[in-house]
Amino acid sequence: MSGRGVLFLVVGPSGAGKDTLIDGASLLLADELSIRFQRRVITRPADAGGEDHIACTLPEFEDAEMAGAFMLSWRAHGLGYGIQMEASEALASGTSVVINVSRTVIDGSRARFQPLRVVSIAAEPEMLRARLRARGRENLEVVEDRVRRAAAYSVEGPDVDLIVNDADIASGVARLVAVIRTSVAAHSASG
Secondary structure, eight states: OOSOOOEEEEEOOTTSOHHHHHHHHHHHTTTOTTEEEOOOEESSOTTSSSSOOEEOOHHHHHHHHHTTOEEEEEEETTEEEEEETHHHHHHHTTOEEEEEOOGGGHHHHHHHOSSEEEEEEEOOHHHHHHHHHHHTSSOHHHHHHHHHHHHTOOOOSTTEEEEEOOSOHHHHHHHHHHHHHHHHHHHHHHO
């Protein structure tokens, strides 16, 4: 392995299926040592449900942030999210890294990390609404607010791959795996 790995930033509105697709792709790519799926540090309890994350308190998160323990960090929905520096070290060693991030970190990441691909996961409003309701974490008013925000959600640029997650899980996972493999192969061929 030579050169830097590709940083994949997976973004999309709540209910688009990011966690499901990332989990599925990580299983299919588990034997590919040149690709790593990075767990996030989140200020929510480990048993809160949802993605497999590293739990911490807000004071612990803020201390880690001040100490430079994160290559990326942001706040969303009242929580702190961080990507540990080990992901940056993996990139430097030639390993490609896939992370679930907020779109608010895209521009700063583009300036700091190359090569980089943004994978934008989207779904139709009716599908988002159904998925958010099935999750049962938010009341109907919050669900409708999230659906409205998703309609205004747009990520653009020559480094963006759009995956419309509107079919079965296996199809969405296959699309994500194809984007990752194709980008890693193209980067390897150019380096």
